[in-house]
Every structure is written in C-alpha cells, then in structure tokens.
Amino acid sequence: MSWLMQENAYGDDKVFDACGLIGFIDTDGKPHGGDGIVAGLVAMKERGNGLGAGYAVYGLYPEFESHYAFHVMCKSENARQKLDVYLRSHFAVVHDEPIPTRFVQDILDPPVVWRYFMLPHRAELGGREEEDYIVHQVMLIHSTIPDVFVVSCGKNMGVFKGVGHPEQIAEFYRIEDYSGYMWTSHNRFPTNTPGWWGGAHPFGLLDWTVVHNGEISSYGINRRYTEMYGYRCDMRTDTEVITYAADLLMRRHKLPMELAARVFAAPLWQEIEHVSDDDKKLYTALRQTYGPLLLNGPFTIIVARNGEMMGLSDRVRLRPMVAASSGSILYVSSELAAIHVINPNLDNVWIPEGGEPVIGRLGIAPAPSKPLSLQRKPAQKELAHV
C-alpha cells in the first residue's frame, strides 16, 4: 500500500477550497533570496488551512547545474536506505546529503528529506532520452518502493514542500537560505485528496513544477490520456496530472507554452468561430489533437521549468489571477496584495482574461499579456446620445 493510502493523519474531509499561489521570474536571471516569496505567500495565509505549503526555486544549484537534483521524502530512515540502494544501482550519484531542516513546533512527524545529485548510467538508457529515463524511474520508484516520494528531479532547481502553513514550511526548510531567479509557491486548502506531505504543491517532474488552485473535473480523461504515454497517476491529485500533461505537451511534443495554454484552456468553439482564419485552423487542430488534455473545471495554475514560467486560469476564470511587472521581474499571484508585499514598486498591474497565458522567459523583458483576439462587429442599433 502506498504512503498516501495508509493514512489520513490530518483528519481532513472535503472542504471548500481557496488555495493561494504566487510566483515570479526575474527575466535578467538575477537571483532573489527566499524571504520575498515567503512574505508574499504568508500574506495569503487566509487562502490555505495549514494542510500544505511549498516552494519551487530555479537556479538553485549552480554548483551541480548539469546533474539531476532529486529531492526525496521518506517516511522513515529505513525507507530512505532502500531508496538509496535503488538510486545508487541505477544512477551515478556525485553527491547526496540531508536537506537541512529546523525543528518547528507545529510540524508533526516530518519525513526524512534528502537530496541526491546524479546522472543516469549511460548503459541503462537503452536508446531512450535521458529525461524519458528519469520519468520512467520516478514512476517505478513511486509504484514499487514503499514510503518514499520523489518531490522534484530537475536540474538546477528544487521543490520544498510539506504539511503546514507557509511560514512553518519556510522555517522548516530554511527557505531564506536559498536563492534563485524564479520562484513559485503555494498555500494549500485540500479539497478532494488528503493533506499529506507528497500532496502539497508545487508538484514536480524533471524540472517542471505546477502549483494549482482549483479542481479539475476532467481528471479522469486527463489521467487516461497521460497514462497512454507511460505516466502513472499514483498520487490521485489533479495537480499531478497537469504536471505530466505539461511534460508531454511541452517537452516531448515540443509545443511552446503559448500553445499548451490553448490546449489546457482551449477557447470555446463559439469563440474559435471569430478568430482569424489562421488561428481558427490552429485552435481547431489543437482541440482535435489534444481534446483529452483540456482541463475542465475551475483552475489557476503556474507552470514553470528552467527559463520560463506561465500563469494561466480556466477559460471562464473561476479562480483568481493577477499579474504585474517591475523592471525585469514578472509576477503572477492569486491576490495583488501578495505581490505588493514582495515589491510595492510595480510598473504594470493587470488582470488577464480566463485562458490568457501570462508568460515570462529568461532574457525577454516582461510585457502585459494580451487576451484572445476576436474579430468583432458592433451591434449598431438602439444607440442614443444622452
């Protein structure tokens, strides 16, 4: 039995949700310490209930930038030793260490957290892409080794998450000690799955991370589709399936974030009728090809990987999202106040439409995103001067 299934230690039942998320990218690549993102997330403490919080940071391990950084959590030291043996038999581990933590009064029974920096053995790849091999190994670990969970496994990045309020998780993992050019974070109010350490966000696979507010009612079809491509949805959360869908669409099928957004939050058919002819062909083809990856139901997500980040909400915006920029930095958040806590000097503040991606990339100065462009005709009737 998996770790998830063994217990619901925090006794939570289905509750109304209102997760909070915030992330930013400094497109100049300048590193930022963890204090800012923690303060921003804590300002939205009200959106969570202490059953999950987490942080993802990019540009984290420049000294190991070409190695896969596995952040793992294990229910016991015994479980970690089993994982350790497994990892050393399938990878060349160049360095490993416990992830430094602090004692925090209200954090109950934290797992053993460890990080490994490693590369796959060439001979084991068997013609596969390195990344595909990593994905395969992570799926195997989750389904065959009890009581262990791979939190993140990308290069030069890492995820720190657990059960607690944002400031407790930050204190536990010493988030203020880390810095990076891009951060995403999440404050959880679990709805349909228990609050457990692995279920906190960000969700990670390779260098992908996803934080998510909402609930995906299309989970079943999304899951069946990603499972056809070798992903195993063992965590029973909709955020896991979004992470795998991101990997499939953008790494394996090489879609840019702009188009992945049109898959996840596809324009309504009646809106596609009114876009330009070229866009009509494109959006129709995307809906036909990737219909099973349409995310239905309310959501706002931040999807990130090395060098880029995208904020996106569902096409009728049933969850909030606000964006802002300040110089080279692009922010996306559930609430504007949280951005002000990090940086009160904003050049631009805007509320994107549902389905309108807000994308930040290294080396490209942030600019306000644009809504879906529709060809419109005015109604031209019953007009009256006052």
Next chain:
Amino acid sequence: MSEMLNVQECVVSDTIAVDVGSTYYRELNNRLYELVQQGYKRFQLQNVLGQRYLGTSLQKAIDMDIHGVPGNDLGAFMDGPRINVLGNAQDGCGNTMNSGSIVIHGHAGDVLGLSMRGGEIFVQGNVGYRVGIHMKEYGDTRPLIVIGGTAQHFLGEYMAGGTLVVFGMNLEADQPHPSRYVGTGMHGGAIYLRGEIDDTFLGKEVGIVPLNEADTALIRQCAARYANYFDADLNEILDRPFIKLVPLTKRPYGQLYAY
C-alpha cells in the same frame, strides 16, 4: 489598547490614521469597530496589504480612506460607511453590501458587487469577471455600480435588480466593449454601456432597448458624479451614445427543469 494590538495609530485633528502593515485582518477590524464605537468618524488606513472584510462590521456613516491594496470582500455586508480606495481593489468588493459607498481610484477584481442589495460602487478603471452577479433591488433600495473602464466577461450575470453603468473610457473611438456573455441569466435591473457592444457574445437573456428620459437623467447623474470623484471630463463621457440592456424575461429558466 492599541499597544496590545500591534496597530500603529495616531490622531490628527478628527482623523485616526492607522499604519496597517501586516496586522491580521481580524485584529484590525476589531480595533476599527472599537474606535467607531468610541465615536471616531474619519479613518485613514495606510499601507494596507490584503486585509479582508474592511468596513464589514462598521455599521455607521463613517469615512475611510484606504491606501495600499485592501483584501478580498472589501465592504462585504457593509451598511453605511463611505470608503475611498486610493489604489486597486481585489475580488469580491461590495459583496452583499446594503448601504454606503465604495469609490476605487484604480481597478477592481472579479465579482465586484456580487449579490449587492443597496449602496454605490464607483470604479475609476477596469473590473474583472462577473461584476454585479446577482445584484438585486427591493422597493426604493437599488444598488448602483459605475465603472470608468471596461468589464471582463459575464458582466451582470444572473442580475436580478439594480443598475450597472460601464463607460469604457479606455476604448478606442469605434471599438466595441470587449465584454462577452453580458447579462447571462439576467432577470432584473438594467445595464448601460457607453458605446457599442458586439451582440454575437451578448447573453441570451438580454436585449438592447432605446433609452428613455429617466435613463438619460440617470446616466447624466452617474457621469457627473464619476467626473467629480475622479476629476474626469464630463463632456468626454457624454460625447458617445449609450445603449441599455434589459432582461427579456423575469424568469429565464422557468422551464429549465419542467417537462
């Protein structure tokens, strides 16, 4: 009392200035309630950072200036206060508000004035989704929302009463309002738009009708007050024609579950 509450306060003539910072919203609202009970009538909140439910419990005709970013549900269930926001507001502002006014010198987020029962909200800039959703009116109590910029989609969704006015001052000369699905499920009240709207994406439950004299007078009054609050040019507001949207029926879904 104040030193226990981590709220920095000082009294300047008859106004209490409060440096809010990261004060937890419950502490802040409780303290404001105490001060109102003691008879204070003018408040200046500085450095507001996402505190929720401001104005909710203060059921007196007090004046409050808010500097910074007030949190969600600003003025929820509010009954009496006059709130002036010198910046942007978040979501759920004026939720089920009963009386009083909220003037926002910036933009506002989603579901502004949801289920609003009375009072007024003026927004200088743009607003988010589902503004005025399920506003209602009873007798002479009629809520009013005036928006200087444009609204995102589902404006006036399930609207049951009251008045929504959208000036779209940021639109180009012949650019229609970008709002889609306006008045979806609407069954009461009226929406006035300055300029035009593409009826392709109009809610199925509304129709465009000509303005009568009472409509004209109402729009002139709203425009004058908007110009006054935000130092805008009244003539510029009135130099474009308006359209009026009203529900086609009072029970759009009367047959939905009946066979």
